[in-house]
Amino acid sequence: MTAKIHIENSPDLTAEDYLVVGVAACYYLDDGDLKPVKVLEPIPSAYLESIFQGVPTSYQRVCGTTIGAALAGNMAEVTEGEDTQFCQNFADRVAAAARTYKAHPAAKALVAIGEARSNINHSTEKKRVLNLENIVTAEDNVRQHEYTHKTL
Numbered sequence: 001m002t003a004k005i006h007i008e009n010s011p012d013l014t015a016e017d018y019l020v021v022g023v024a025a026c027y028y029l030d031d032g033d034l035k036p037v038k039v040l041e042p043i044p045s046a047y048l049e050s051i052f053q054g055v056p057t058s059y060q061r062v063c064g065t066t067i068g069a070a071l072a073g074n075m076a077e078v079t080e081g082e083d084t085q086f087c088q089n090f091a092d093r094v095a096a097a098a099r100t101y102k103a104h105p106a107a108k109a110l111v112a113i114g115e116a117r118s119n120i121n122h123s124t125e126k127k128r129v130l131n132l133e134n135i136v137t138a139e140d141n142v143r144q145h146e147y148t149h150k151t152l
Contacts, residue, residue, distance in 0.1 A: 010095045015068030018108050019098040020048050021075060022059040023084055026128040034127065038084040040075055042097035045107035052110055056123035064111035070094050080116075 020043045027034040043051070043062060051057050065075070071091060075084075087093060101107055111117055 012102075013067055013095055013098055015066060015071075017067045017098045018064065018101050018113065019043075019067060019070060019094060020045075020062050020064050020101075020111050021070055022062040023079060023082070024058045024128065025060055025122070025124055026058065026130050028131050029129055034129065037130070038079075038082055039087050039130070040079065040084050040090075041087040042070065042090070042093045044097050045100040045104040048107055048110055051120050054121050056121050056125065058122070058124065058126075058128045059120060060122050061116055061118045062111055062120065063116040064108070064113045066113060067094055067098050 021040055022043045024039045024041055026037050026039045028037055029035075038060075043059070048062065051059060051062065061080070063075070069075070071094060
């Protein structure tokens with residue numbers, strides 16, 4: 001019998017369900033300076049497949065695990081002792097990512113449970129800034145023709 005985990009609105013998931021988590025190199029904007037930070041995030045199956053096709057990514061390492069291990073914080077094999085923080089809404093994102101592996105079980109073959117892989121195309125060319133605010137101004141509006149919303 002498998003133990004049910006408690007994730008709100010997730011009666012379809014168990015502690016033994018598969019998912020992949022990764023350590024991403026991100027940045028915080030602090031007084032105009034970018035400060036590096038490592039973030040532990042669940043990775044959906046479609047993105048995992050693109051990572052192993054060579055797409056540049058902010059992830060440095062990925063590791064196959066279970067929901068139970070991820071929610072218990074047993075992530076030593078992927079963090080390798082580095083100072084790593086959990087992403088926002090970690091439990092919700094764990095549930096969402098685990099569902100993608102249920103829908104696409106072929107992705108489980110890319111990373112086995114307990115296996116950590118770092119042979120991915122890690123790049124910080126496009127920096128992931130976690131606390132960046134996008135301020136929209138009037139100049140950002142796209143001008144439209146006067147007849148765009150008229151019936152001709």
